[in-house]
Structure formats: structure tokens, C-alpha cells
Amino acid sequence: MENKLVYVVSDSIGETAELVVKAVASQFNGGGIEIRRTPYVETVEDIEDVIFQAKNNHSIIAYTIVIDKLKDYMDQRAADESIIAVDLLNPLMNAFIETFKKPPSKQPGLIRKLDHDYFRKVEAIEFAVKYDDARDPHGVLKADLVLIGVSRTSKTPLSMYLAHKGYKVANIPLVPEVTPPEELFKIPRFRCVGLVITPEKLNEIRKERLKSLGLMAQTNYARLERILEELDYANKMMKQIGCPIINVSNKAIEESANYIIEDLKIERRAD
Incomplete structure (x- = not known):
């Protein structure tokens, strides 16, 4: 048509x-x-x-x-x-x-108009890009919020969405073979949010991701056994930190962001 x-x-x-x-x-x-x-x-x-x-x-x-x-x-x-x-x-x-x-x-x-809120948003977006995926763990100490979770739990999209709301967000991937940055244990637990997902949903997402990259869907990254190992490790780390946890399996980015802002009441740091 x-x-x-x-x-x-x-x-x-x-x-x-x-x-x-x-x-x-x-x-x-x-x-x-x-x-x-x-x-x-x-x-x-x-x-x-x-x-x-x-x-x-x-x-x-x-x-x-x-x-x-x-x-x-x-x-x-x-x-x-x-x-x-x-x-x-x-x-x-x-x-x-x-x-x-x-x-x-x-x-x-x-x-x-180029008001205070506009500049706050621009600064927050730049912050999210700079401190995405643990590129610089020092951002953890400067962030309004730190998102943690295994790969493909929407950490980056959620960080960018919240940045457009004026929140400075850093995100840290949790990988069993990689020790989380020590800064993660120095911030108040309410400034950290863990993102979890069902193994089946994550398996589906990772397979699609591999296909989009032209890679074999049977690699270790998408194997269910590996996914269960990663999720178990992530859950242990989140319990150790004591942070609130969001299950993003069937949530839109907007829904997760609204939960963080409205229910968890994460506040921006004072300028």
C-alpha cells in the first residue's frame, strides 16, 4: 500500500x-x-x-x-x-x-531557549557518553545514578534516556571474570540500581544481537549456561552492594526510567 x-x-x-x-x-x-x-x-x-x-x-x-x-x-x-x-x-x-x-x-x-535545564541536559548526555560501559570508573563517584547489570540489560539506552531528563548516569557491566571497580562500593546504595532480566529473554536478545553482527548465535555469549552464570554473579554483586533492583524483561525504557524517578526517587546532585 x-x-x-x-x-x-x-x-x-x-x-x-x-x-x-x-x-x-x-x-x-x-x-x-x-x-x-x-x-x-x-x-x-x-x-x-x-x-x-x-x-x-x-x-x-x-x-x-x-x-x-x-x-x-x-x-x-x-x-x-x-x-x-x-x-x-x-x-x-x-x-x-x-x-x-x-x-x-x-x-x-x-x-x-538555552536555560538552566537545557544546559543540564546537555551536560548529562555528555556525562552518559563519557562514563558508558565502565570506560572511566571515576564517573561512578560523580554520578547521580549508577546502573549495573550484565550485557544487554538496556544499561546504555536507559542511561541516555535518563540523561535527557537531566540525570548524570554512569553504567557498569557485571562480568564474572572482571572485578567491579572499587568506586562502586564507595557510593550510597540508593545511588545504584541493578538491572536484571530472565535468562530466556536475555538468551533471545543476545542471539538477535549476534545475528545482526553476522556472528554465530551458538557462541558462548548467547549460551544459556553462560547466561545463567552471569546472572547468578550479577545477583550476588547486587546483594553485596544492597542496591534496588529492576527486572527489565518486559519493561520499556520509559517505564524503567519512570520507576527510577518516581518510585525510587533518585535525585540529581546539587549543582
């Missing part, structure tokens, strides 16, 4: 509109939707270009435009050409105006 197109148009970067479109598309199992983003729309000519493309491709336009002149032009031209153009911001913006009795700034890109 031919892909259906949605044009995402914004007077800023367009992240918000794209996320909303993806959320809706997910309700149709993806729906064969192709998203084409047009960011930083500044002129009516920019809008005309999108209108032309959308008309010729029988598409939907989803937009986040706060500049009144451009928004009005988009609405008018879409109506002229019988194109469905969905305004993703103004209905909620109008609700704010009506309820809170305060006018909006009508400035594009305010959410991305």
Missing part, C-alpha cells in the same frame, strides 16, 4: 508536532504514515511550498505555528485547496487564555 503523508510544519524545529503525529499514527499501528517535517517556517512562501506538496500528494498538514500572520495564512490556503490542516497548539493556547486570563507571548521556539 502506498504510504500516506503527513506534513509537519512549524515556525520552530517541529519536534512537538512530529511527536503528536507519531502518537496518533501509533493508534493505527503506524498506518503506513510517512512524516515530512518543514521546520522554521518564516514566510508565506514557505507555507505555499508545503501547500503545493500536500495538495499533490493528498496529504494532511499538522502544524505548530504561533505567529498569527503565518497561522492565518496557513488556515486560509489550506481551506482554499481543500487540504486538512490541523492546528496542534491554538486550541490549548485558547484554553490557557480563557482560564488563566493571560495572553501568550506568540514567540516561536521558547521551549528550546
Whole structure:
């Protein structure tokens, strides 16, 4: 089936509109939707270009435009050409105006201003990259959180996700033949979280990983006996440290991160 197109148009970067479109598309199992983003729309000519493309491709336009002149032009031209153009911001913006009795700034890109939170996020991402996979164990002492677990328990993806929330995360792989860094035993146990997984799930993940690398799935890395040995070692280390443990077998990254933030209440260190 031919892909259906949605044009995402914004007077800023367009992240918000794209996320909303993806959320809706997910309700149709993806729906064969192709998203084409047009960011930083500044002129009516920019809008005309999108209108032309959308008309010729029988598409939907989803937009986040706060500049009144451009928004009005988009609405008018879409109506002229019988194109469905969905305004993703103004209905909620109008609700704010009506309820809170305060006018909006009508400035594009305010959410991305270089404020304290933005710089915290950038610093946290750089930290996660630098101290990923025990590259430098000294990061353990500087981290808001340290993730430990055997290979393929989502330590790196979870570290990066939490970094985008502003948390400085280091992660340490647990391998029976490798002594964990001594720094791991010097931090408060609540700043360390162990990630565990069922042997069957880990076996499946590792086999797929080997296949993607063009390697034999029967290597020691994916053997069930080796996996059981690693998991047993990891459990002993986690009990020794006394850290909380999350079973990630059937959890999305977002779910694990939310558990860490909301339930375990891991806090960022003071700047």
C-alpha cells in the first residue's frame, strides 16, 4: 500500500508536532504514515511550498505555528485547496487564555531557549557518553545514578534516556571474570540500581544481537549456561552492594526510567 503523508510544519524545529503525529499514527499501528517535517517556517512562501506538496500528494498538514500572520495564512490556503490542516497548539493556547486570563507571548521556539535545564541536559548526555560501559570508573563517584547489570540489560539506552531528563548516569557491566571497580562500593546504595532480566529473554536478545553482527548465535555469549552464570554473579554483586533492583524483561525504557524517578526517587546532585 502506498504510504500516506503527513506534513509537519512549524515556525520552530517541529519536534512537538512530529511527536503528536507519531502518537496518533501509533493508534493505527503506524498506518503506513510517512512524516515530512518543514521546520522554521518564516514566510508565506514557505507555507505555499508545503501547500503545493500536500495538495499533490493528498496529504494532511499538522502544524505548530504561533505567529498569527503565518497561522492565518496557513488556515486560509489550506481551506482554499481543500487540504486538512490541523492546528496542534491554538486550541490549548485558547484554553490557557480563557482560564488563566493571560495572553501568550506568540514567540516561536521558547521551549528550546538555552536555560538552566537545557544546559543540564546537555551536560548529562555528555556525562552518559563519557562514563558508558565502565570506560572511566571515576564517573561512578560523580554520578547521580549508577546502573549495573550484565550485557544487554538496556544499561546504555536507559542511561541516555535518563540523561535527557537531566540525570548524570554512569553504567557498569557485571562480568564474572572482571572485578567491579572499587568506586562502586564507595557510593550510597540508593545511588545504584541493578538491572536484571530472565535468562530466556536475555538468551533471545543476545542471539538477535549476534545475528545482526553476522556472528554465530551458538557462541558462548548467547549460551544459556553462560547466561545463567552471569546472572547468578550479577545477583550476588547486587546483594553485596544492597542496591534496588529492576527486572527489565518486559519493561520499556520509559517505564524503567519512570520507576527510577518516581518510585525510587533518585535525585540529581546539587549543582
